[in-house]
Amino acid sequence: MFDKILSFGKSENIVIKNIKSHINLLCSASNCFKDALNKLEPEKASCVIELERDADTIRRDIISTIHEGAFLPYVRPNLCRFVEMVDETFDTLEDAALLFRQIDKSIFKTIEHECLKIASINAEMCELLQIAFETLHGKGNIKEKNLAIRLCEKQVDDIKFELIDKLIRIDVKNFWEGKIVSDFVESITRISDLIEDASDYLYIIEISLK
Helix, strand or coil: CHHHCHHHCHHHHHHHHHHHHHHHHHHHHHHHHHHHHHCCCHHHHHHHHHHHHHHHHHHHHHHHHHHCCCCCCCCHHHHHHHHHHHHHHHHHHHHHHHHHCCCCHHHHHHHHHHHHHHHHHHHHHHHHHHHHHHHCCCCCCHHHHHHHHHHHHHHHHHHHHHHHHHHCCCCCCCHHHHHHHHHHHHHHHHHHHHHHHHHHHHHHHHHHHC
16 A cells, blocks of 8 residues: 555655564564563563663654655654554553562462463564554555454453452552552553554555555
């Protein structure tokens, strides 16, 4: 689809390349976070914070290039919104990484199985989002990828209900211990919502290019 408008100049090619890098970093951060949870090593989650810094620089470059005139005016708003949704996903993943470093390990062990499943699904959704973006300037059906992402998000929702049921039965020492675990669960489950929203914007972009 993007092939229709890439001929307008090299700025579009720069934006496409940077968006690919942006999503690649999100995929790397998701896998890094999943690995930290799997090994129960909170310090390993620091890689998410480092990758987020790199991603933020790329995001600024993307938005700047778009505002300087890359792409036709009717494409720019949804493309910018897509980039911002990926950035918000990164921010939420960073929040989860920071909270994982603070969470009580004994409490985490109680919900470890569900959290690992969610982290794995989130990483899979990042890969699907990457593939979906590729279909905008290549071959493939973005609607199929969008549906796959929606199905993954539904899985996370189902696990979230299981987690909430467990959380209300956990004894915590104080308010802050409870808040940390609650915020942690909220962060890891919100990631799938944001990826789904980003995928929806890709679908909107595809329709606008037809």
